[in-house]
Amino acid sequence: MSDKNITLIGAGLVGSLLAVYLARRGFNVEIFERRPDMRKENISAGRSINLALANRGIYPLQQAGLMDHVSPMLTPMKGRMIHDKSGNQSLQPYGQRPEEVIYSVSRADLNKLCMTQAEQLGNVSIRFNQRCESIDFDNNELLLVDEENGNQYRHTFTRVIGTDGSASAIRESIQQKQNGKNSVEPLDHSYKELCIPPSPNGDFQMEPNALHIWPRGGYMVIALPNIDGSFTVTLFMPNEGPVSFESIKDKTSLETFFAEQFPDAKALLPDLEYDYFNNPTGRLATVRTSPWYYQDKALLLGDAAHAIVPFHGQGMNCGFEDVWDFDQCIEQFGDDWQQVFAETEKRRIDNGNAIADMALENYIEMRDSVNDARYLLKKQLSFELEKRWPNHFIPRYSMVMFHRLPYSEAFQRGKIQNRILDELTENITDIKQCDMEKAQHLIMRKLPEIIS
Numbered sequence: 001m002s003d004k005n006i007t008l009i010g011a012g013l014v015g016s017l018l019a020v021y022l023a024r025r026g027f028n029v030e031i032f033e034r035r036p037d038m039r040k041e042n043i044s045a046g047r048s049i050n051l052a053l054a055n056r057g058i059y060p061l062q063q064a065g066l067m068d069h070v071s072p073m074l075t076p077m078k079g080r081m082i083h084d085k086s087g088n089q090s091l092q093p094y095g096q097r098p099e100e101v102i103y104s105v106s107r108a109d110l111n112k113l114c115m116t117q118a119e120q121l122g123n124v125s126i127r128f129n130q131r132c133e134s135i136d137f138d139n140n141e142l143l144l145v146d147e148e149n150g151n152q153y154r155h156t157f158t159r160v161i162g163t164d165g166s167a168s169a170i171r172e173s174i175q176q177k178q179n180g181k182n183s184v185e186p187l188d189h190s191y192k193e194l195c196i197p198p199s200p201n202g203d204f205q206m207e208p209n210a211l212h213i214w215p216r217g218g219y220m221v222i223a224l225p226n227i228d229g230s231f232t233v234t235l236f237m238p239n240e241g242p243v244s245f246e247s248i249k250d251k252t253s254l255e256t257f258f259a260e261q262f263p264d265a266k267a268l269l270p271d272l273e274y275d276y277f278n279n280p281t282g283r284l285a286t287v288r289t290s291p292w293y294y295q296d297k298a299l300l301l302g303d304a305a306h307a308i309v310p311f312h313g314q315g316m317n318c319g320f321e322d323v324w325d326f327d328q329c330i331e332q333f334g335d336d337w338q339q340v341f342a343e344t345e346k347r348r349i350d351n352g353n354a355i356a357d358m359a360l361e362n363y364i365e366m367r368d369s370v371n372d373a374r375y376l377l378k379k380q381l382s383f384e385l386e387k388r389w390p391n392h393f394i395p396r397y398s399m400v401m402f403h404r405l406p407y408s409e410a411f412q413r414g415k416i417q418n419r420i421l422d423e424l425t426e427n428i429t430d431i432k433q434c435d436m437e438k439a440q441h442l443i444m445r446k447l448p449e450i451i452s
């Protein structure tokens with residue numbers, strides 16, 4: 001087997017972008033993908049139809065030369081549009097510079113584009129309907145199943161990268177060999193996708209350049225725009241309890257719930273009942289694992305290594321950043337594959353854990369804190385501090401979404417910043433009352449300059 005052969009398991013977002021990078025380095029890439037070819041069959045219904053793309057995801061797409069193709073697919077979102085129970089709306093901007101926006105993009109369109117771009121390089125082949133069950137490391141063989149006829153077979157590999165998502169079979173095989181740490185923490189909340197269609201003349205029925213949120217404390221609805229004028233709407237709520245997927249299980253309870261909690265959204269959801277009862281209820285979990293690799297034979301990237309809950313809109317962005325860092329490791333360590341794999345894990349694992357924690361925290365922010373006066377005061381103050389001392393203080397959300405400093409650094413700085421904000425807002429109700437001399441003193445003492 002040639003050292004130029006690499007096998008990927010999973011042609012999702014991360015696997016197909018990775019194939020572009022590897023092919024551009026001259027590798028022969030074969031991908032085994034469990035599902036049919038989504039360019040020929042519609043297979044995405046009911047599962048996170050659109051995603052927020054931010055700086056960290058854009059950079060690796062740019063470096064791969066794909067952004068010219070991706071840009072027309074994007075709808076900018078400037079901030080959170082908060083909907084209260086009476087239907088009043090208020091925009092909370094994400095950033096304070098014109099370029100500080102995030103973008104809504106169709107998961108399927110982005111995935112199809114990356115697959116096609118990879119295939120066009122000539123040295124990438126994707127085999128659909130082929131599920132990898134496990135790896136026989138002793139014989140360098142993959143155990144595969146042809147999903148069309150159920151036939152099991154073995155396939156020899158040189159090196160394999162598991163980009164097979166949160167329930168990764170490759171992770172399982174690596175774990176069996178190494179007996180490392182593996183935790184899958186299910187969230188006790190799940191999600192359901194719904195849809196606001198375009199108006200009869202094709203227009204958006206709400207502000208298109210925003211991520212809409214109906215925060216209701218223990219649960220929430222969000223909506224992201226699509227380029228066809230529709231919005232993909234997602235209901236997040238507990239699995240069990242008084243307001244939950246368990247309690248809302250017939251037409252009457254669904255109608256009453258939406259009429260009471262989300263009346264303005266309900267008016268725009270003509271297929272609410274159909275979507276709620278026919279779309280799958282998506283489960284959410286945080287995956288933390290180590291090691292990410294086995295010898296020089298196998299590595300995990302993307303959700304396979306670090307699935308996170310979706311509340312920071314960073315799972316794909318983080319996976320794309322993995323691809324970029326992995327590519328940099330190949331550049332640095334050449335064909336010393338064990339070193340490439342070890343260094344990739346070293347660069348990424350703390351970042352994966354940090355964004356996992358921030359994503360869990362962000363659920364509380366989105367469904368609850370956005371309504372809180374103190375939260376809003378701290379947010380306003382953090383913009384002011386960023387204006388005054390931009391090399392020392394950047395709001396945590398901005399560090400994650402608009403900058404590329406490591407997640408682990410954003411997480412650590414965010415904790416310090418939060419303590420500073422707590423101290424500065426302790427006895428005030430308006431940022432005009434903030435003691436800016438004290439702010440400067442605290443910032444200069446506690447936050448080193450940001451080197452980006």
Ligand SMILES: Cc1cc2nc3c(=O)[nH]c(=O)nc-3n(C[C@H](O)[C@H](O)[C@H](O)COP(=O)(O)OP(=O)(O)OC[C@H]3O[C@@H](n4cnc5c(N)ncnc54)[C@H](O)[C@@H]3O)c2cc1C
Binds near residue numbers: 132
């Ligand atoms: C509701 C929701 C909203 C989200 N919103 C955002 C967002 O706004 N922004 C963001 O950045 N991220 C978001 N994410 C996260 C994002 O979807 C994931 O992080 C991203 O899809 C990970 O890409 P991946 O390629 O690693 O895994 P996946 O996209 O899961 O792809 C894995 C691929 O591997 C294939 N596969 C799986 N097992 C096997 C096997 N055994 N053999 C062969 N093939 C296999 C699958 O069919 C699939 O094609 C969201 C997730 C959810 C659930």
